[in-house]
Amino acid sequence: MSRIVRGVTRDGSARFFIIDSKEIVNAAIGYHHTSPTASAALGRVLTGASLMGCMLKNKGDSLTLQFRGDGPAGIVLAVSDYCGNVKGYMSDPGADLPLKKNGKLDVGGLIGKGSLCVVRDEGEKEPYVGISSIVSGEIAEDLASYYAESEQTPTLISLGVLIGVDRTCRAAGGVIVQVLPGADDATVSKIEENAGRISSVSALFDAGKTCEEVAALALDGVEYDLFDEIGVSYLCDCSRERMGRGIASLQEGDLEEVFSEKEEAEAVCRFCGKRYLFTKEEVLGIRRGMKG
Numbered sequence: 368m369s370r371i372v373r374g375v376t377r378d379g380s381a382r383f384f385i386i387d388s389k390e391i392v393n394a395a396i397g398y399h400h401t402s403p404t405a406s407a408a409l410g411r412v413l414t415g416a417s418l419m420g421c422m423l424k425n426k427g428d429s430l431t432l433q434f435r436g437d438g439p440a441g442i443v444l445a446v447s448d449y450c451g452n453v454k455g456y457m458s459d460p461g462a463d464l465p466l467k468k469n470g471k472l473d474v475g476g477l478i479g480k481g482s483l484c485v486v487r488d489e490g491e492k493e494p495y496v497g498i499s500s501i502v503s504g505e506i507a508e509d510l511a512s513y514y515a516e517s518e519q520t521p522t523l524i525s526l527g528v529l530i531g532v533d534r535t536c537r538a539a540g541g542v543i544v545q546v547l548p549g550a551d552d553a554t555v556s557k558i559e560e561n562a563g564r565i566s567s568v569s570a571l572f573d574a575g576k577t578c579e580e581v582a583a584l585a586l587d588g589v590e591y592d593l594f595d596e597i598g599v600s601y602l603c604d605c606s607r608e609r610m611g612r613g614i615a616s617l618q619e620g621d622l623e624e625v626f627s628e629k630e631e632a633e634a635v636c637r638f639c640g641k642r643y644l645f646t647k648e649e650v651l652g653i654r655r656g657m658k659g
């Protein structure tokens with residue numbers, strides 16, 4: 368299980384969230400058979416979504432990050448629940464690019480230019496939707512820019528995914544430090560000074576550091592309290608019922624076409640690859656239920 372540690376500076380200037388997300392990223396690689404660059408891209412989006420999701424207040428709230436870039440990855444999407452449990456997918460998990468000159472995976476190139484859409488569903492009638500431009504496609508920078516532009520909240524974000532030669536995730540993690548209203552300038556400058564020490568967060572976890580030790584680096588020189596830790600996973604909540612409703616809401620003509628070729632219609636969950644089969648009678652039954 369992956370882990371998130373949450374805390375706040377003692378003077379109330381900033382709150383912070385630190386995740387060790389290696390298990391989440393390895394689960395995503397297992398479900399989606401991603402190329403190394405795609406693993407890093409989807410892994411960073413899942414890591415960011417999990418941290419942003421655990422800031423939600425109530426059970427049932429959810430947060431969706433959708434990167435709509437023009438790069439070979441296509442759409443990269445992740446959904447988190449209010450505890451930070453996440454699931455995600457990308458249009459082309461097999462897409463890959465050569466390493467950059469500095470030897471790093473070219474996540475920015477795989478994502479490309481375009482927009483980032485953040486949807487926060489907090490049980491209101493209409494969910495909150497924020498749209499900002501993709502700055503670099505490197506994910507952390509794009510999320511920080513989203514917070515600055517759409518929420519006017521200065522936020523330090525570092526996300527990292529290290530993929531091994533065996534194509535599994537060797538280490539992954541993320542840090543969010545968010546400045547709160549009325550923050551003390553001296554505390555904020557200290558946090559900014561420390562930013563460089565957590566810029567390569569996957570290397571810190573790869574070296575065996577814990578979330579608590581990463582927090583100590585991010586907040587060096589600042590007094591703070593850790594208030595809790597939570598276990599988080601890659602969690603898909605798909606169900607036969609929900610997938611059946613998806614099939615049943617297809618156009619009449621499309622349904623006829625599916626059943627003219629096969630006895631059963633197949634629905635595959637985009638998040639976990641689970642397959643569900645439905646007979647024509649079942650689909651018609653679900654349709655009747657939906658109308659009534």
Ligand SMILES: [Zn+2]
Pocket residue numbers: 603604605636637638639640641
């Ligand atoms: Zn699923």
